[in-house]
Amino acid sequence: MKTLIKNSTVVLPDAEERCDVLIENGVIAVIGAAVHTQADEVIDAAGLHLLPGVIDDQVHFREPGLTHKEDLRTASRACARGGVTSFLEMPNTRPATISCDALHEKLALAADRSLVNYGFYIGATPDNVVELQRARRTPGIKIFIGSSTGNLLVDEQEALERIFAETSLPICAHCEDEATVRANSAALNGGSDYADHSRIRDNKAAIIATRRAVELAERHRHQFHVLHVSTAEEIEFLRTTSELISGEACPHHLLFSTDDYQRLGSLVQMNPSIKSPADVEAVWQGLLQGVLEVVATDHAPHTLAEKQQPYPQSPSGLPAVENSLALMLNQVHYGRCTLAQVVQWMCSAPARIWSLKGKGAIREGFDADLVLVDLSLKQEVRNEQQLTRCGWSPWHGETLTGWPVRTLVHGQTVWCAGQFDEQVRGREIEFDRSA
Ligand code: DOR
Numbered sequence: 001m002k003t004l005i006k007n008s009t010v011v012l013p014d015a016e017e018r019c020d021v022l023i024e025n026g027v028i029a030v031i032g033a034a035v036h037t038q039a040d041e042v043i044d045a046a047g048l049h050l051l052p053g054v055i056d057d058q059v060h061f062r063e064p065g066l067t068h069k070e071d072l073r074t075a076s077r078a079c080a081r082g083g084v085t086s087f088l089e090m091p092n093t094r095p096a097t098i099s100c101d102a103l104h105e106k107l108a109l110a111a112d113r114s115l116v117n118y119g120f121y122i123g124a125t126p127d128n129v130v131e132l133q134r135a136r137r138t139p140g141i142k143i144f145i146g147s148s149t150g151n152l153l154v155d156e157q158e159a160l161e162r163i164f165a166e167t168s169l170p171i172c173a174h175c176e177d178e179a180t181v182r183a184n185s186a187a188l189n190g191g192s193d194y195a196d197h198s199r200i201r202d203n204k205a206a207i208i209a210t211r212r213a214v215e216l217a218e219r220h221r222h223q224f225h226v227l228h229v230s231t232a233e234e235i236e237f238l239r240t241t242s243e244l245i246s247g248e249a250c251p252h253h254l255l256f257s258t259d260d261y262q263r264l265g266s267l268v269q270m271n272p273s274i275k276s277p278a279d280v281e282a283v284w285q286g287l288l289q290g291v292l293e294v295v296a297t298d299h300a301p302h303t304l305a306e307k308q309q310p311y312p313q314s315p316s317g318l319p320a321v322e323n324s325l326a327l328m329l330n331q332v333h334y335g336r337c338t339l340a341q342v343v344q345w346m347c348s349a350p351a352r353i354w355s356l357k358g359k360g361a362i363r364e365g366f367d368a369d370l371v372l373v374d375l376s377l378k379q380e381v382r383n384e385q386q387l388t389r390c391g392w393s394p395w396h397g398e399t400l401t402g403w404p405v406r407t408l409v410h411g412q413t414v415w416c417a418g419q420f421d422e423q424v425r426g427r428e429i430e431f432d433r434s435a
Contacts, residue, residue: 070390107137174272197273218244
């Protein structure tokens with residue numbers, strides 16, 4: 001099967017070029033000016049930009065166990081519409097993904113249901129080092145150093161030392177210090193309004209845990225990725241760390257601040273919490289200056305009924321995979337960053353950090369996971385149009401400029417102009433750890 005994408009502006013690793021892209025059997029075969037070849041399908045993409053598909057390295061898709069919020073089919077459809085062609089999913093499902101058997105069961109579920117490519121982290125517990133050592137079909141290990149949704153928590157120093165010392169897969173962590181969170185919560189009697197969430201999960205909780213995890217990683221010479229960095233203190237600290245350490249920002253920490261609780265209440269209740277406008281600015285500067293390398297969503301759907309409970313019963317998390325690329329393209333539209341930076345943060349950096357084979361760039365020989373975007377298309381985010389099963393977005397009512405219009409997974413169009421090809425299936429992501 002040959003597909004030819006003609007006339008788009010292609011975002012290549014080092015340049016943007018008006019050229020054609022020929023896909024053969026799911027792989028990018030030729031990139032060049034006016035490729036003359038017979039193709040089974042010709043896509044005229046004049047006026048559009050061709051980007052590598054987004055790789056979202058931090059999502060919670062709830063299957064197995066919590067499928068009233070989301071499942072692999074609803075989530076992967078939302079991905080396809082959002083231009084996300086590969087996802088790496090977190091282990092806090094029910095049961096949690098803390099053994100190789102649970103990991104392989106999830107991979108089998110995804111093979112059956114997912115419209116885009118998939119990978120799953122294995123979760124650390126205080127006593128599953130043997131499983132962490134045996135796991136192969138995974139990007140790496142996730143540690144909750146600080147509890148969040150679900151019951152995965154590794155807080156004792158001895159257990160953390162073992163994980164960093166005795167495993168070799170890359171590690172990422174949710175960094176919020178449990179003792180600080182508990183003390184803050186006790187001081188506020190558990191908290192009574194949504195804004196208390198940011199007082200309980202405060203800057204101190206984030207920086208203490210991030211420092212602690214980075215110290216472990218550097219001492220044990222372990223590759224380590226700090227998920228969802230939210231504070232100015234962490235940015236300053238991460239400027240000083242070694243090449244073993246990478247960091248990530250989420251759209252909600254770039255686009256919402258504590259000022260938004262009044263308007264959005266629990267819809268912006270997340271872990272780590274939303275922080276002050278000064279922290280938002282610091283996270284932006286961290287990204288723009290290369291202190292943080294990745295933008296990923298932490299997509300964490302909960303139903304509106306669950307979210308509408310009073311604090312602190314309201315769960316933490318918000319959905320984002322179907323809007324994340326548009327949210328960042330909208331920032332390009334406003335001149336906050338460039339298209340090349342968005343591609344680095346959302347495509348090439350996650351592929352590099354997690355050693356994804358053949359992904360993250362438009363390059364001959366790479367997988368044809370691609371997204372065509374219209375940088376001038378203006379569309380409003382509407383709750384009733386969301387594909388995530390939870391059916392809402394904290395960006396409801398916002399008009400964004402720059403949207404995906406067609407998504408290809410291994411050369412097959414999975415979504416275009418509002419239509420899905422429900423036959424398309426993503427593939428298990430492979431990891432190239434030879435280096
Ligand atoms: O707010 C959050 N929700 N943060 C997390 O780390 C987990 C997530 C969830 O799974 O609901």
